[in-house]
Structures are given as C-alpha cells and as structure tokens.
Amino acid sequence: MITAYLLRSLDRKVLIAIAVLFAAALLVPFLNLFVPAESPFHLPTYMVSLFGKYLCYALLALSLDLVWGFCGILSLGHGAFFALGGYAMGMYLMRQIGSRGVYGDPVLPDFMVFLNYQHLPWFWHGFDMFWFAMLMVLVVPGLLAFVFGWFAFRSRVNGVYLSIITQAMTYALLLAFFRNDMGFGGNNGLTDFKDILGFSVQAGSTRAALFAASALFLALGLFIASAIVRSKAGKVLVGVRDAESRVRFLGYRVENYKLFTFVVSAMMAGVAGALYVPQVGIINPGEFAPANSIEVVIWTAVGGRATLVGPIIGAILVNGGKTIFTGLFPAFWLFALGGLFVAVTLFLPKGIVGTLAGRFSRKNTSGGDDALSRNERAEEAEAGIDTAAAEGEAAR
DSSP states (O other): OHHHHHHHHOOHHHHHHHHHHHHHHHHHHHHHHTSOTTSTTOOOHHHHHHHHHHHHHHHHHHHHHHHHTTTOOOOSOHHHHHHHHHHHHHHHHHHTTGGGSSSOOSSSOHHHHHTTOOSOOGGGTTTTSHHHHHHHHHHHHHHHHHHHHHHHHHTTOOHHHHHHHHHHHHHHHHHHHTSGGGSSOGGGOEEOOOEETTEETTSHHHHHHHHHHHHHHHHHHHHHHHHHHTSHHHHHHHHHHHHHHHHHHTTOOHHHHHHHHHHHHHHHHHHHHHHHHHHHTEEOGGGGOHHHHHHHHHHHHHHOTTOSHHHHHHHHHHHHHHHHHHHHOGGGHHHHHHHHHHHHHHHOTTHHHHHHHHHHHHHHHHHHHHHHHHHHHHHHHHHHHHHHHHHHHHHO
16 A cells, blocks of 8 residues: 555656655765775865755755746745745754853853853754754744734735845844844854764765765655655645646635645755755855845756756756856856856746757657557558448449
C-alpha cells in the first residue's frame, strides 16, 4: 500500500531528481573527505559549502513553485519565511557560543552585552536546545503564513494585490529586524557561530554533513510537493489556479486549499533558511529585502513554473552563473540577470524544463499521429483492394 502510494506520488522527472540528490548527498562528501587533496577529483571544502547554499536556494524556489505554479499565488515575500527559518537556526547557534564570545558572558550573546541587555529576552529562551530550535524553524514561518493567509484569502485578495501585500510584509519585517531593540542583532544580525550539535561549523566534516542534509531535505521537499500536486487536492489547486470562480461554484472552500498550500510552502522555505545559515555563517536583515524574493521568482521562471524540478534547476543555474559572472564582470551581473529574465519571458515562457517537456510531448504526439495515419492509410488501401476484387468477381 505504501509502495503504491509512493509510486503514485512520483513521476519520472521527480524520481530521477530524487535519485540524483541522494547520489549527490553521498558523492560530494566522499570527494571532499576521502579523496586526497592532490587528486583532480578532490572537491575543496569551500565548494561543498557553495553547492550546499545552491541546494538551499533550490528548496526555496521549490517552495515558491508549489504556491505560484500550482495554486496561482505569486508571492513576492517568500524571502521572509526563508529569513525567519534562518534566524531561528541563528538563535540556536548563538546560544551554543556561551562563554567563548568576545565578552565571555555564558548566557547573553555578544551583541546583547554590547547593547547593555541585563537579561535574556523571553523569546530567546529554549533556543539552547536543538529540538526546540528546529520546531521554531517550522512553527514561526508557518504561523506567519497562516495568519497572513487567513486574512488575505478569506478577504479574496488575489493577483497583483496579493503580490504587493506579500512584498509589503517582507519589507516591514526588514525594517523591524534592523532595529537594535528588537533583540536580533540589528543591522549586523547574528554571526560568529562556533558549534552545531557539538561539532565545529568550520570543520570540513561538518560542512560535508550540512551539504548532505541540504540534499536530503531538498529530496524530501520534492517528494512532499509532488505528493500534494499529484493528489486529489492537487487537482483542486490547479483548478483554483486556472478558474477560481468555477471551483468556488462547485462547492470547494478555495481559501482552505490556498491556506494549506501557503503554510506548507512557508515551512519549506523556513527549512531552507535554517540549512542556509550554518553554511554561510551569518544571518542579517538583508535576507528580508524584497529584491531577494523577486530573485526567487526569476529562478522559478527560468527553470519552469509548475514543473517542480524546473525551479531546482533554475536556482542552481542562475546562482552558479551569479558566482561566475560576479567574479568576472561584477558591474554587469544585475544587467545580465535582468536580461536573462526578459529573454526567458520572450523565448522560453514555460522555462527550461517546461519548454523541453512540451517539445518532447509534441514529438511523441506527432510520432503517434504519424503511426496512426499510416495505419489508417493501410486499412483504406486494404479496403480498396477488397472492393476492387468484389467488383471483379461480380463482373465475371
């Protein structure tokens, strides 16, 4: 029964993508930890962290595709959920520093000592425990998405208005987290991390483990998204995307479907942020910037909206190009990114994966049509021969 459900939840593209992610989770750490440094196949530690960051971005793009590609909700504030998950992980990592900080306070992080905090704020309690921090990685973005979606979807806010509101939400959080009195490090954010689960975040083995965790959680997110999309509820989501008023007329509570998908998507983005922070070593209010959320839309559009696998490919390709071009032509990267988005909109409106899938399906359809037409012509020829033979017998 479970095997049948798994097979129904995974199509060929998703199954291949999950297999590739599992292989990467094993191969990349092996090339980094067990292949000698002088070998051409050795993968440096900095590249392991870089690839891990790409996978976190891919999980963020996948979460956006779930709501935009299959539910029609263009969120321009998904960076807020990503950042909130990152701050939850950052708070745990800050509590692990203890007396090894610059000021040596066993409880208060360095920025709190510098700002003359007398005691730990109430919302920092519990973040010295890993399980609690991971729970908050899911709860905080999910709760914000639930509250936001409850009011927005029941007010039937749609289209560009909903997009603007999501962008306003992340910008409001940006301004709030910039304040020193918020208790999150102000402009500098949270940094100078030491340990995670007792292991040094700078160690090569920890970096490899974080990459493997990123790959596995991306595979899990892909499986969850595919299970939702291929279920009966997923068919309703597509109907909401294409003709919301008709779905309402059929008696479905559209706002409930939207709310469920939005909350699941926000949690996925929070997990991506939590995996991102220990690999880059910092989290600050800049992650809430609306431009970051817009960039996620570009990744999704480049890879292919409503394809699940496409946003993963788009995020990896665009960020890989960003790494290369910012090193070679730093002054022109933003122009290249804008030109890429325009080019995709004009020439690949379905994205890379969507366009390739469309061409492949048309090729198969045309091949099937050709075979059908050949069979039909053969049948007509046989019918013509039989008719001619019957007429000949009648004449004799």
